[in-house]
Amino acid sequence: MTEAQTFDLASIRSSCVHCSLRQLCLPAGIGAEELRQLDDIVRRRRPIAQNERLYRLGDPLTAVYVARDGAFKTVAISESGEEQIVGLHLPGELMGLDALGAGVHRCEAVALATANVCEVPFERLSEVAAQLPSLQQQLLRVIGQSVGRDHDHLGMLVRRQAVERIALFLHGLAERYRNIGQPALEFRLPMSRDDIAHYLGLALETVSRGFSKLQDDGVIAVLGRQIEIRDSAELDRLAHGVEHEEPRNRSRA
Amino acid sequence: MTEAQTFDLASIRSSCVHCSLRQLCLPAGIGAEELRQLDDIVRRRRPIAQNERLYRLGDPLTAVYVARDGAFKTVAISESGEEQIVGLHLPGELMGLDALGAGVHRCEAVALATANVCEVPFERLSEVAAQLPSLQQQLLRVIGQSVGRDHDHLGMLVRRQAVERIALFLHGLAERYRNIGQPALEFRLPMSRDDIAHYLGLALETVSRGFSKLQDDGVIAVLGRQIEIRDSAELDRLAHGVEHEEPRNRSRA
DNA sequence: CGCAGAGTTGATACCAGTCAACAAAAGTGG
DNA sequence: CCACTTTTGTTGACTGGTATCAACTCTGCG
16 A cells, blocks of 8 residues: 555654654653754664564664564573563663663563664764763663663562562553553553563463452453453552551551 | 761772772773763762661662672662662662662662762763763663663562572672672672562571571581582572473473 | 464462571670 | 670471463464
8 A cells, every 4th residue: 555655654754853752762851953963863663573573682782772662572581591571661661771781682672563663873872962961861861760660570579479460560551551641541461471471470370360360359351462450549559569568567556 | 067078088089090999880991081080070978887878769869879898788668668679789889870760769778788988979970971982881881780780680589489599699699799809609698688588589587498408408608697609500500490490491302 | 174372260289478486696784 | 794685597387379280262364
């Protein structure tokens, strides 16, 4: 279809100025002239297919990436060959920072669905950031947000039981969808049960059971990957682990 | 404050140039003249006492910190009030990055022992980094290393059993001590069993049992917080979870 | 129609959390 | 310096949550 092609062309051409994620991404808070400079170095890549990788373990750091749509997982591969999902990346969230330390990627970024990606050559980004204080500032802020998400992820894994982790996962996902202006109470999970399990440090059966339990309790409605949050308050309560933290405080007081 | 400043002139005088951590810290790879500029903005604070905090939850980001000796933990406090240790910081490792995202600290940095700290005012660091490409580069590298340590930490928590986590913990600690030129096979744990438990997402009893087991198996010798690694190879093997990952690989080959 | 992939559900075993008692070390005050 | 308390660490017994193995359902697809 010619219309589809022209549409595609448009999206390749589409600049940061017209991007709906502008306020969340690197361009946030920088001026018009500076935005043009940033725009010049950003390359929009053709759509990335599901399971395609943005970079692989051991690849030298050449660029950082931001998805405009779709979703990615970053997977670390341990010496013994097991895969561990270290991150989940929605549109507007920076990827590739794992290579900042050694100049070489420590994990692989895998597309969970067909996605469009902006690629920012790292060398050039450094140069431009050095000249544009507001861009430098925003770069550090975006990096910081990424660190924050890592900490949130960590918090899901430590001493939390299965339903709690799942509740935290859904809660966090909803919040992130809300941030990018997408429906937060009804969405499609971007990943399989297996991926969720790896992300949460659980067995996939446990994830499945958890979803079922939450559904039975009327907290959510699940149909495959389609999720509806029916009782947001209860989900929050479960996520913050109220029920079995209270007793300890009660016995004290 | 005034008396504090006169209090330790000597440590205030000590500059990055003479610091033994120079090659690991922000000054790594930057020239003599640039080093002087960085040195100008770094403030050396009087010793921090055990359990004293560098910053607290909600504090605005004013500076980033590097310990010259001692050790710190960073603690996240969840809505329900439980504490989660998100990081362990040895000399030369940057602290305070948790505030980059929102401009406000998400966790608290607590001294595990009396420590000397360099404080780098963040605003000034940004300014100077924008003018010194090699410093900007090194700043990003140090941030990247911090992200890498967070990922290593994550790897300890996911689907690993107790002794495995403890082995990974000791292995990682040894490596980090080696990096800063300290004995890697015999050292004092900078933290209590309780802290280790929170760091590894285990109950403190489980940590204690794990140490005992490793000692019984001749892998380490424990005496309170004093640790000696007796069988480094075996520790590595345990850390990388060979024994119950092998079968899968064997059945393949 | 059969097949493969994804997801659900059941039965069982085991690791680790919890409660509890004890031991050792480190402060505290006379 | 010694008795006391407090903190820190160790060990035991028991229970429960979750991994594991396994059977089954459901969907889409060639």
